[in-house]
Amino acid sequence: MTSTVTERTGSAAAPGAGSRRLTERVFRIRESGIIVVFLVFVGVTTAIHPEFLNQQNIQFLLVNTVVYALLALGETMVVISRNVDLSIGSVLGLSAYVSAGLFGPHPGIPIPVVFLVGLGIGLACGMANGLMVALGRVPSLVVTLATLYIIRGIDILIVGGNEVTAQTLPNSFASIPRAGLLGVPYLAIAVAVVVGIGAYYLRSFRSGRELYAIGSNPEAARLAGIPTGRRIFTAFTVSGGIAGVAGVLWAAQYQTIDSTAGTGYELTVISAVVVGGVAIFGGSGSAVGAAVGALLLSSITSALNVLGISQLWLEAISGFLLLVAITLDRVISLRLQAALRRRSAGVGT
Amino acid sequence: MTAGPDGPDADREAGPEDQPPADAQVPVLALRDAAKSFGAVHAVIDGTIELYAGEAHALVGENGAGKSTMVKILAGVHQPDSGELLIDGQPATLHGPAGAQQAGIAVIYQEPTLFPDLSVAENIFMGRQPLAAGRRIDRRKMNAEAAGLFGRLGVRLDPGRISRGLSIADQQIVEIAKALSLDARVIVMDEPTAALSLAEVARLFDVVRTLRAAGAALLFISHRLDEVFEICQRVTVMRDGRHVLTSELAGLTADDLVRAMVGRQIDERPTGQRAAPGELILRVEHLTREGVFTDISLDVRAGEIVALAGLVGSGRSEVARAVFGIDRYDAGRVVMRGRELRRASPTGAMAAGIGFVPEDRRQQGLVMDMSVQQNVALASLGRLRQGGLVRAAAERAFAADWAVRLNLKYGRLIDPVYQLSGGNQQKVVLAKWLGRQPALLIVDEPTRGIDIATKAEVHRLLARLAGEGVAILMISSELPEVLHVGDRILVMREGRLTAGFGHDEATEEKVMAAATGQLQGQAS
Numbered sequence: 001m002t003s004t005v006t007e008r009t010g011s012a013a014a015p016g017a018g019s020r021r022l023t024e025r026v027f028r029i030r031e032s033g034i035i036v037v038f039l040v041f042v043g044v045t046t047a048i049h050p051e052f053l054n055q056q057n058i059q060f061l062l063v064n065t066v067v068y069a070l071l072a073l074g075e076t077m078v079v080i081s082r083n084v085d086l087s088i089g090s091v092l093g094l095s096a097y098v099s100a101g102l103f104g105p106h107p108g109i110p111i112p113v114v115f116l117v118g119l120g121i122g123l124a125c126g127m128a129n130g131l132m133v134a135l136g137r138v139p140s141l142v143v144t145l146a147t148l149y150i151i152r153g154i155d156i157l158i159v160g161g162n163e164v165t166a167q168t169l170p171n172s173f174a175s176i177p178r179a180g181l182l183g184v185p186y187l188a189i190a191v192a193v194v195v196g197i198g199a200y201y202l203r204s205f206r207s208g209r210e211l212y213a214i215g216s217n218p219e220a221a222r223l224a225g226i227p228t229g230r231r232i233f234t235a236f237t238v239s240g241g242i243a244g245v246a247g248v249l250w251a252a253q254y255q256t257i258d259s260t261a262g263t264g265y266e267l268t269v270i271s272a273v274v275v276g277g278v279a280i281f282g283g284s285g286s287a288v289g290a291a292v293g294a295l296l297l298s299s300i301t302s303a304l305n306v307l308g309i310s311q312l313w314l315e316a317i318s319g320f321l322l323l324v325a326i327t328l329d330r331v332i333s334l335r336l337q338a339a340l341r342r343r344s345a346g347v348g349t
Numbered sequence: 350m351t352a353g354p355d356g357p358d359a360d361r362e363a364g365p366e367d368q369p370p371a372d373a374q375v376p377v378l379a380l381r382d383a384a385k386s387f388g389a390v391h392a393v394i395d396g397t398i399e400l401y402a403g404e405a406h407a408l409v410g411e412n413g414a415g416k417s418t419m420v421k422i423l424a425g426v427h428q429p430d431s432g433e434l435l436i437d438g439q440p441a442t443l444h445g446p447a448g449a450q451q452a453g454i455a456v457i458y459q460e461p462t463l464f465p466d467l468s469v470a471e472n473i474f475m476g477r478q479p480l481a482a483g484r485r486i487d488r489r490k491m492n493a494e495a496a497g498l499f500g501r502l503g504v505r506l507d508p509g510r511i512s513r514g515l516s517i518a519d520q521q522i523v524e525i526a527k528a529l530s531l532d533a534r535v536i537v538m539d540e541p542t543a544a545l546s547l548a549e550v551a552r553l554f555d556v557v558r559t560l561r562a563a564g565a566a567l568l569f570i571s572h573r574l575d576e577v578f579e580i581c582q583r584v585t586v587m588r589d590g591r592h593v594l595t596s597e598l599a600g601l602t603a604d605d606l607v608r609a610m611v612g613r614q615i616d617e618r619p620t621g622q623r624a625a626p627g628e629l630i631l632r633v634e635h636l637t638r639e640g641v642f643t644d645i646s647l648d649v650r651a652g653e654i655v656a657l658a659g660l661v662g663s664g665r666s667e668v669a670r671a672v673f674g675i676d677r678y679d680a681g682r683v684v685m686r687g688r689e690l691r692r693a694s695p696t697g698a699m700a701a702g703i704g705f706v707p708e709d710r711r712q713q714g715l716v717m718d719m720s721v722q723q724n725v726a727l728a729s730l731g732r733l734r735q736g737g738l739v740r741a742a743a744e745r746a747f748a749a750d751w752a753v754r755l756n757l758k759y760g761r762l763i764d765p766v767y768q769l770s771g772g773n774q775q776k777v778v779l780a781k782w783l784g785r786q787p788a789l790l791i792v793d794e795p796t797r798g799i800d801i802a803t804k805a806e807v808h809r810l811l812a813r814l815a816g817e818g819v820a821i822l823m824i825s826s827e828l829p830e831v832l833h834v835g836d837r838i839l840v841m842r843e844g845r846l847t848a849g850f851g852h853d854e855a856t857e858e859k860v861m862a863a864a865t866g867q868l869q870g871q872a873s
Contacts, residue, residue: 204485206478213464213475220462223426224475225447283466 033328034276034289038296045303052306055183061295061302062188063177063253067092068294070191070246071269072276073198074239076290079273080202081235082215082282083140087129088243088269090151092262095121095247097159100257104168111173118248119241125151126240130233140236148266156259163258164251176252187249192291199287211235215282271318272297275325296321375438377402377566378423378454378535383432385418387768392418394590396432400535400566405557407577407598408570410587411610411802416570417770419587420539423568424456425449455533457541461520463512470495470508473527498526502556517709518545518661525556536560537568542576543797546660546826547861554580572799573827574603586610610802626836627651629686630820631703631789633672636681641667642844645681649789654811654821656835658828659864664844665824666708669791672822673705674698686788699728704782706775708793708824714778715766722748722762724777729784751780756806772803779810790814793824808834828857840864 045052071088078085099118102109125147132143166174180186202208214221214228221228251257276293278285300317304310376399383396393415400406410416421427422434425443433440436452443449449456463472470492471478479494481487495508504522512523521541528536538557542550557567557580569581577584578598586593586609593609631649636642642664649655657665670676672683674695683690685701698705707713715724725748726733733743748762755776759769766777775795782790795811796804811834815821825831831838838855840848840863848863 204488206476206480206484206486209467209471209478209486210476212467213471216464216466217462220464221475223424223446223456223458223462225445225450226476227447279466283464 034292034296034325038292038299041296041303042299045299045307049306052303057302057306059178059180059183059185061299062185064302065295065298066177066185066187066191067246067250067253068265068269068272068298069195069291070242070249071265072272072290072294073195073287074242075269075273076276076278076285076287077198077202077211077235078140078239079270079278079280080215080282080285081211081232082218083133083232083235084144084270085126085129085140085236085239086144086266086270087125087147087151088239088246089262089265089267090148090155091122091125091240091243092247092250092265093259094125094151094155094158095244096251096257096261097155097164097259099248100164100169100173100251103170103173104164107168107170111170111176114173115245115248118244120244122244122247123237123241125244126237127233129240130236133236134229134233152259152263155261159259163256166255169252169255173252174255177249195287195291202287207231207234212283215279216284268297268318269294271322275321277325280326293325376400376435377437379435379438380419380422380429381433381435383419383422383429383434385422385427385429391590393422393429395592396422396429396587396590397592398568398585398595400568401583402534402564402566403561404583405561405567405569405581407581407584408568408587409572409574409577409584409606409610410593411589414587414610415590416587417539418590420456420458420537420568420570423449423454423535423537425452425454450531453531453534454537455528455531455535456537456539457521457524457528458539461517461524463515463520463523465513466511468492468509469506469512469515469523472512472523473498473508473530477530494530495526498529501529501559502526503552516662518549521545525553529560533565535566535568537570539570540572541569542571542573546662548660548865550576572804574606577606578603626653627818631672631822632684633668634682634684636668636671636678636683638667638671638676638678640844641676642671642841645841645846647839647846649820649822651788651818651820652815654815654823654834654836656831656838657822657824657841658826658831658835658838658860659841661826663841663864665841666793668841669705669793669822669824672698673703673791675705699785702788704728704785704787704790706778706782706790706792706795708797710771710774710778714781715774717767718765720763721752721757721759721766721769721777724766725751725780725784728781747784748780751784755780755783755810772799775799775807776803779807783814787819789820789822791822791824794826795823796825796827796830804830828860831855831860832857 042053051057071092075085075088095118098121099114102114102117129140129144129147132138133140136143177185177187180188202211210221210226210231213224213226214231218228247262250261254261272293273285273290274280274293275296276285276289276291278290297318300321301311301314304314304317379399381397383393384391385393385396396415396419398406398408398419408416408419418427422429423443425446425448428442434443435441441452443452443454464475467475470488473495474491478486479490481490492508499506499508499522502522502525506519506522512520515523525541541553545553554576557569561567567581569577571577581598583595584598584601584606585595586606588610628651629648630651631647633645633647636645645668647655657668659665667676671678672690674690674693674697677693685698685703688701690701691697695705711717716727719727722745726739726744729747730739733739733747735743745762751757752759752762757776757780758773766774769777779792779795792811796807799807808830811821811823815836823831823834825834832852832855835855836852838850838852838860839846840850840860842864848859850859
């Protein structure tokens with residue numbers, strides 16, 4: 001460290017290259033940390049039980065992750081802006097039943113139309129959330145907790161005692177999650193691309209950066225002339241739309257849809273987002289990290305399966321991971337803050 | 350004193366150079382007869398100000414005179430209830446902060462408003478980031494432009510680092526760079542110097558002169574009248590939300606301004622009539638925190654005010670925080686009335702009778718959303734409790750009592766504390782700790798951002814407390830305050846105590862010399 005300081009006093013042209021490297025390193029660590037944890041986990045599980053990495057299991061794992069990773073992208077946008085969307089599980093459930101239910105009365109309906117219906121339902125729910133949070137200035141925790149119940153209630157009213165069964169679904173629809181190349185589902189590739197685009201948008205576009213700014217300091221964002229309401233509205237709309245599409249995918253994957261579809265998904269997704277390094281009070285984190293968080297959580301499920309450990313452990317382990325992630329996050333940011341402060345004290349005057 | 354073009358940077362800044370302001374008679378920005386109320390509180394009743402290109406205009410007034418509201422009207426944050434706003438003589442409405450920005454008005458607030466998680470460069474260019482192909486942000490160009498701005502300001506700051514952890518002085522620099530990047534025609538500075546060291550103030554003033562020479566109109570708000578006289582050409586005085594006077598500064602004296610601000614002459618508090626210091630209250634022995642401060646030893650006795658002076662960043666606040674147990678220390682000990690305090694335990698420090706009024710009252714001293722009475726009672730809940738519950742009536746009586754004693758100006762005791770002006774917020778913090786009847790009171794920058802009348806009030810209050818036998822350790826960046834209030838003055842530089850003076854032997858020159866290391870002062 002001392003060497004960078006002296007080096008810097010030499011040339012004013014590259015001020016503080018040292019501390020930039022430091023911050024960048026820590027940022028990368030934040031994401032690479034979760035990737036390392038994931039790799040170690042996979043390694044250990046495979047060592048105990050080589051079955052874990054067979055093709056079928058990988059495929060199963062990826063298919064399982066797709067929905068969570070997609071939801072995590074939308075949730076990341078919301079959480080980065082210092083909000084939370086608790087309604088995604090219910091939106092997924094409603095979208096899954098209504099969209100896949102179209103195949104019953106209209107067996108020949110084109111699959112893209114089904115996806116559009118799911119997307120539309122999601123967007124409508126997301127807009128409702130966004131309007132209440134952005135215009136009504138109601139805390140998102142309250143709004144989306146309410147819509148979690150309202151949308152689930154609507155779902156239950158529509159579904160009644162019925163369910164969509166696998167027989168009504170055309171083969172071309174039901175095979176979407178499984179179609180793939182060399183055991184890698186196309187869907188997983190598509191979702192990876194979407195997550196990549198989302199992460200790139202958040203990183204490199206003004207409106208994406210503005211979401212970070214809003215989450216980092218809402219008051220400052222307002223003073224900087226950022227249309228905070230519009231941005232937050234957009235984040236919720238996107239989150240809802242993604243949950244709608246995820247609902248259609250969920251239907252294709254599970255094929256039996258009743259009124260409990262997607263129950264509790266919101267908490268799993270928020271866990272994945274936080275485990276993936278997105279700060280729960282907004283301002284930092286990335287969509288890629290969140291997706292890896294989702295991958296980690298579903299590989300834990302899968303590992304428990306393979307290792308023959310009761311699924312009852314799953315929730316306890318997820319909770320434990322969440323604690324570790326949040327603690328790690330605090331420790332890193334405190335360390336970083338101290339390091340930066342020491343630096344500026346050394347260079348300042 | 351380096352005005353105008355004195356380097357390649359200044360040339361670039363000035364553009365078509367040394368042109369006298371095209372039409373000096375039409376103010377760039379004017380506010381006439383503006384009024385703004387919040388509920389029953391009339392923050393501004395008759396606000397009038399005219400800003401001319403190439404001129405620095407001072408806005409001064411007491412605590413609660415309406416200056417901050419005026420700033421927020423000019424920033425587009427508040428819409429005036431009545432009155433008119435003119436830009437280049439044309440009536441205009443500022444639609445929110447974005448509208449003000451478009452109109453070329455940049456505001457540097459008293460408390461920096463940065464995004465702690467984002468990089469310094471992003472903080473400067475948020476919403477206006479330079480774009481590359483496909484509307485994506487060109488990070489390299491953004492960082493380079495930020496570095497260029499810092500070059501013009503003559504500071505070294507890494508544009509790529511995140512702004513969490515920046516000192517307040519550096520945060521201000523970022524804000525100023527942002528205003529520069531906006532090429533603002535009007536720059537409003539709401540107490541920019543309150544947290545700056547002397548060297549930084551001098552640097553800021555150089556920048557202000559450069560901006561002025563380039564034709565910008567500046568509105569400068571400060572409680573330090575010497576600064577007003579140093580940097581401004583024109584002054585507007587406000588009192589109780591009303592415009593009192595606007596005049597060229599030449600020909601006025603500080604006394605004239607003070608009289609206009611308060612409507613009466615302020616008498617300075619007599620010092621030195623107190624009894625000799627009593628028993629030893631606080632003893633700090635060889636306190637060291639690696640990289641922050643080294644080998645700090647000091648005593649504070651009952652009835653004594655010890656002032657800790659030094660530049661911003663010299664480690665004064667950090668010592669105070671270590672004594673109170675907020676931060677850890679690596680070596681040494683803190684002894685309170687003969688008993689050693691546990692490290693890093695604010696609870697222990699409180700139990701031992703220490704009260705701590707922190708530097709940053711909004712972040713550390715107050716719960717901004719809670720009411721006045723709740724904030725006052727916060728540190729004394731133990732005494733206001735009955736059967737495990739805090740009785741609202743007791744809380745209210747307690748707070749009302751302190752409000753009278755400290756001459757607090759407020760709407761209702763149940764109003765949230767953020768509605769109060771800065772000076773009154775500081776009084777709330779003081780009341781909170783005084784309610785515990787501390788044996789030792791540590792006050793960090795007790796009058797930062799507070800107007801002259803309230804400042805004198807706070808000084809009187811500190812003296813009165815010392816007279817009642819409280820030991821006081823005061824940290825201050827303002828030399829006059831240090832010299833005026835301190836019975837003993839200790840000076841820190843780069844984490845070490847470099848000098849100690851008695852009240853009578855201390856002079857501005859001696860303290861500055863010890864603080865800057867220009868010559869070794871008489872070591873204690």
